[in-house]
Amino acid sequence: EVQLVESGGGLVQPGRSLKLSCAASGFTFSNYGMHWIRQAPTKGLEWVASISPSGGSTYYRDSVKGRFTISRDNAKSTLYLQMDSLRSEDTATYYCATDQFGVMDAWGQGASVTVSS
Amino acid sequence: DIVMTQTPSSQAVSAGEKVTMSCKSSQSLLYNENKKNYLAWYQQKPGQSPKLLIYWASTRESGVPDRFIGSGSGTDFTLTISSVQAEDLAVYYCQQYYNFPPWTFGGGTKLELK
Numbered sequence: 609e610v611q612l613v614e615s616g617g618g619l620v621q622p623g624r625s626l627k628l629s630c631a632a633s634g635f636t637f638s639n640y641g642m643h644w645i646r647q648a649p650t651k652g653l654e655w656v657a658s659i660s661p662s663g664g665s666t667y668y669r670d671s672v673k674g675r676f677t678i679s680r681d682n683a684k685s686t687l688y689l690q691m692d693s694l695r696s697e698d699t700a701t702y703y704c705a706t707d708q709f710g711v712m713d714a715w716g717q718g719a720s721v722t723v724s725s
Numbered sequence: 726d727i728v729m730t731q732t733p734s735s736q737a738v739s740a741g742e743k744v745t746m747s748c749k750s751s752q753s754l755l756y757n758e759n760k761k762n763y764l765a766w767y768q769q770k771p772g773q774s775p776k777l778l779i780y781w782a783s784t785r786e787s788g789v790p791d792r793f794i795g796s797g798s799g800t801d802f803t804l805t806i807s808s809v810q811a812e813d814l815a816v817y818y819c820q821q822y823y824n825f826p827p828w829t830f831g832g833g834t835k836l837e838l839k
Contacts, residue, residue: 643828645775653767653775653818655828667826703774710822711765713786715774 610634610714612704617719620694628719630687630704635714637685638662641707644678644689646700647718654700657689658707671697694723727751727821731831737839738809746834748802748819754782755799756823763823766795766804769833770815778817779804806836814838 616628630642644656657678658667666678677690687704702719705712728751738744754763762782767775777786779795782802792813794805806813819831 652816652833653769653820653830655826655830658826658828669827708780710763710825710828711777711780712767712775712820712828713777713780715776717774 610706612706612714612716614702614704614716614719617702617721619722619724621725622695622723624694625690625692626694626721627691628689628702628704628721630689630716632685632687632704632706635706637680638682642678642680642687643705643707643712644687645703645705645712645715646698646721647703648697648700651700656702659687691721694721696723699723726827727754727824727829729819729821729829729831731817731819731834733834734832735835735837737837739839740809740811742809744806744809744836746804746817748797748804748831750800750802750821750823752824753799754802754821754823762798762802763821764795764797764802765820765822766793767818767820768813768815769818770812775818804834809836811838 611633613631643658659678663680675693679688704716706714730749732747764782766779769775783795792807816833816835818833
């Protein structure tokens with residue numbers, strides 16, 4: 609059974625940093641691209657970043673480019689999202705998800721990030 | 726970027742009703758080489774993470790009940806629930822994977838109890 613477990617969320621002040629992790633199990637992690645998707649309180653889904661199976665290619669939405677870094681450790685079956693220079697508008701639940709030809713076919717339970725002073 | 730527009734934003738339904746919801750894309754999601762529409766539907770129940778329901782516009786994910794029917798092509802798509810059950814109350818999102826990045830979602834349709 610595919611399992612994705614996010615961790616590392618919390619309350620952080622504007623301008624500070626936070627690093628999310630997504631521990632994967634139940635599948636061959638190194639064969640799959642991965643995504644981070646976020647959902648602001650009471651809002652819809654917003655794609656944030658993606659990474660290829662090898663980690664050689666990464667993609668970001670414009671609003672996080674230069675501030676967020678997606679990475680992976682295939683030996684540890686873990687996906688990361690380093691979030692720097694956080695803003696109030698980054699407040700959201702962050703989900704990791706597996707990629708299957710562009711479709712997000714398995715999702716974690718989410719990690720809550722609140723950016724506030 | 727491809728913009729995805731869902732209507733209605735919310736819909737009140739009774740158990741057993743047939744329900745339809747719409748998703749429109751700002752450009753065609755039909756890839757002529759393979760005749761596939763690069764459109765997926767997700768279901769998000771209250772307090773839960775989203776779950777993939779349908780991909781290629783009409784292919785149900787394994788384990789999804791056959792009352793969920795995806796249809797449409799090009800820029801206009803529909804998710805139909807043939808007979809709504811209480812456990813189907815959720816927010817439904819469409820998502821395009823024709824042209825990325827960015828992957829883009831619609832704003833969602835919330836099914837509520839009448």
